[in-house]
Amino acid sequence: MAFSVVMPALEMAQETGKLIAWRKQEGDRVTKGEPLLEIETDKAVVEVEAQADGILAGIKASAGDEIPVGQTIAWIVAPGETPPVENESAAPAARAGSHAKTEPSQVAAAQAGSVGPAPVSSVKISPKARRLAKELGVDLATMRASGPGGEILASDVQAAAAAPAAAEHQSAGIEVPSSLGRIMAERTTQSWTTVPHFFVSREIEATALNEYRERVVAEIESTHQVRVTHTDLLLALVARVLLKHPRLNASWTADGIRLHDHVNIGIAIAVNDGVVAAVVHNAHTASLAEIASQRRNVAERARAGKLRPADIADATFTISNLGMYQVDQFTAIIMPPQAAILAVGGITDRLVVVQGQPAVRPMMTLTLSCDHRVADGARAARFLSDLAEAIREPAKFLP
Numbered sequence: 545m546a547f548s549v550v551m552p553a554l555e556m557a558q559e560t561g562k563l564i565a566w567r568k569q570e571g572d573r574v575t576k577g578e579p580l581l582e583i584e585t586d587k588a589v590v591e592v593e594a595q596a597d598g599i600l601a602g603i604k605a606s607a608g609d610e611i612p613v614g615q616t617i618a619w620i621v622a623p624g625e626t627p628p629v630e631n632e633s634a635a636p637a638a639r640a641g642s643h644a645k646t647e648p649s650q651v652a653a654a655q656a657g658s659v660g661p662a663p664v665s666s667v668k669i670s671p672k673a674r675r676l677a678k679e680l681g682v683d684l685a686t687m688r689a690s691g692p693g694g695e696i697l698a699s700d701v702q703a704a705a706a707a708p709a710a711a712e713h714q715s716a717g718i719e720v721p722s723s724l725g726r727i728m729a730e731r732t733t734q735s736w737t738t739v740p741h742f743f744v745s746r747e748i749e750a751t752a753l754n755e756y757r758e759r760v761v762a763e764i765e766s767t768h769q770v771r772v773t774h775t776d777l778l779l780a781l782v783a784r785v786l787l788k789h790p791r792l793n794a795s796w797t798a799d800g801i802r803l804h805d806h807v808n809i810g811i812a813i814a815v816n817d818g819v820v821a822a823v824v825h826n827a828h829t830a831s832l833a834e835i836a837s838q839r840r841n842v843a844e845r846a847r848a849g850k851l852r853p854a855d856i857a858d859a860t861f862t863i864s865n866l867g868m869y870q871v872d873q874f875t876a877i878i879m880p881p882q883a884a885i886l887a888v889g890g891i892t893d894r895l896v897v898v899q900g901q902p903a904v905r906p907m908m909t910l911t912l913s914c915d916h917r918v919a920d921g922a923r924a925a926r927f928l929s930d931l932a933e934a935i936r937e938p939a940k941f942l943p
Contacts (some may be wrong), residue, residue: 545622546618546619546620546622546625546628546750547595547596547598547620547621547929548616548618549580549581549594549595549600549616549617549618549619549620549809550613550614550615550616551563551583551611551612551613551614551615551617552583552592552613552853553613553787559612559613559672559698560586560610560612560613560672560697560698561583561610561611561613562583562584562585562608562609562610562611562699563581563582563583563585563605563606563607563609563611563617564581564584564589564607564609565580565581565582565589565601565607565938566580566581566583566607567579567580567581567582567705568580568594568600569600570600570601571599571600571601572599572600572697573598573599573600574594574596574597574598574599574600574620574935575594575595575597576594576595576597577593578593578594578882579592579593579594579850580589580592580593580600581593582836583872584727585856588724588727588820588851588853588856589724589849590699590851590852590853590855590856591850591851591852592852592853592854593663593852593853594620595620596620597620598620598621598622598625599620599621599622599625600618600619600620601618601619601620601621601625601626601627602618602621602627602628603617603618604617604618605617605618606820610697610699613876619796622732625767628824633894643709656835666673669684669695669696673696673697673698673700673701674686674696676698676702676705676730677700677701679698679704679740680701680704680705681705682701682704684696685926688724688868699906700789702726711875712730713927719855721817722817722818724815724817724818725817725818727818728818728819730876732878733878734880735877735878735880736877738880739796739878739880739915739917740915740916740917741760741877741878741913741914741915741916742913742914742916742921742924743875743912743913743914744911744912744914744921744924744925744928745760745873745909745910745911745912746909746910746911746912746928746929746931747907747908747909748907748908748909748910748931748935748936749896749905749906749907749918749936750891750906750907750908750935751905751906752889752935752936752937752938752939753774753777753936753938754891754906755933756777756939756942757774757777758839758940760772764832764833764836767833768833768836768837770833770836770837770840771836771840772832772833772836772890773836773839774865774867775811775839775863775865775888775943776832776835776836776839777832777938778863778865778886778888778935779809779811779824779827779835779839779863780827780830780832780835780941780942781931781934781938781941781942782809782827782861782863782886782931782936783807783809783827783828783830784828784934784941784942785927785930785931785934785941786807786828786860786861786927787807787828789923789926789927789930790804790809790922791803791883791918791919791923792861792884792914792919792923792927793807793859793860793861794860794883794918794919795860795881795883795918796880796881796883796915796917796918797881801883801917801918802881804860806825806826806828806860806862807822807826807827807828807860807861808824808826808827808858808859808861809823809824809827809859809860809861809862809904810822810823810824810859810861810862810863810879810882811823811839811842811863811865812848812862812863812864812865812876813843813847815841815846815847815849816847820841820846820851820856820880821856821859821862821886822843822845822846822851822855822856823839823842823854823855823856823857823858823859824838824839824842825854825858831943832942832943839936842855843877859879859882860882860886861882861883861885861886862876862878862879862884862885862886863885863886864876864884864885864886864887864888865888866887866888866889866890867888867889867890867891868890869890871889871890872889872890872892872909873887873889873909873911874911875887875911875913876911876913877913878913878914878915880915882915883914883915883918883919884912884915884918884919884924885912885913886910886911886912886913887910887911887912887913888908888910889908889909889910889911890908891906891907891908892906892907892908893905893907894906894907904942908935910928912924912927912928
């Protein structure tokens with residue numbers, strides 16, 4: 545039986561994915577679970593695994609192609625089997641991800657190989673492309689439509705916006721962003737301009753957190769061969785505190801507020817050309833050792849550029865820790881559709897008042913960014929209050 549290889553949907557509102565590279569070639573034998581191709585989404589570049597054993601056949605897409613979600617781009621077949629024959633006359637409409645009838649002018653535009661600009665009225669334009677064109681000031685009437693069925697894609701708009709700028713400013717030292725840099729720019733701009741952010745900060749003593757880490761780090765390192773970081777401890781504590789604060793572990797959707805019954809925490813990870821948010825799933829039930837192992841594994845894959853689809857999917861809350869860079873305090877931009885992100889500053893010795901007397905204590909500043917459509921200031925303050933208690937007494941919350 546032949547299995548279709550399709551462009552997967554890895555996030556909400558994803559329309560297309562860009563094929564970066566095939567890890568196997570036409571005719572190669574593949575094994576279920578091994579890396580098959582790399583794709584770029586609105587969040588990161590990820591590896592997609594083979595869903596079946598067999599022979600890779602009928603490859604229909606090349607590196608660089610922008611492909612609608614759900615479109616078949618290859619087949620995995622049994623030895624000696626041929627891939628199914630598709631109706632070529634229906635292919636343009638199917639590849640465009642729409643059931644609408646394809647006009648002759650659209651087919652002609654696609655077959656012409658983007659010889660020149662196509663009239664806007666005769667081509668389909670994805671909502672993402674239309675939004676980007678407005679943000680970047682690109683005239684859709686001058687666009688070259690490279691998508692299946694003559695569709696203008698987001699990549700077409702980005703190329704049109706970047707081409708003249710690159711040519712004009714090349715000698716001025718303008719750096720053209722990488723794929724990840726462009727993704728970051730789009731996502732953060734969208735979040736900052738569409739999500740009503742507000743911020744709440746809290747300074748917390750970290751003496752007990754440091755002592756708890758010193759107690760458990762040697763044991764976990766010897767039994768699980770992984771080092772427990774402050775990020776791991778905060779991730780475990782945040783996950784458990786979030787169970788008491790469902791509005792902070794929620795998403796804003798077109799239908800209203802979606803409350804999640806699980807806690808999947810994204811971790812902002814610095815890589816060579818930007819930041820990606822890899823996910824530790826079910827952090828509310830995972831042990832500290834399991835969290836540390838998950839965090840290490842996704843961080844290694846992120847820095848190697850080998851993230852898997854599951855590594856970036858379904859985050860319900862995000863933590864961004866810049867403490868290792870000696871940052872005292874900062875605010876972070878929310879990653880929609882999540883409702884909140886926690887910015888973590890470094891732990892430093894500060895002069896504070898303890899029982900009316902000056903004392904030096906290790907202190908840290910946490911700043912919570914919230915979507916005001918989902919949570920208000922009182923909810924944010926109560927969450928930080930409970931998190932402060934967990935940091936002061938981590939043994940009460942962690943096994």
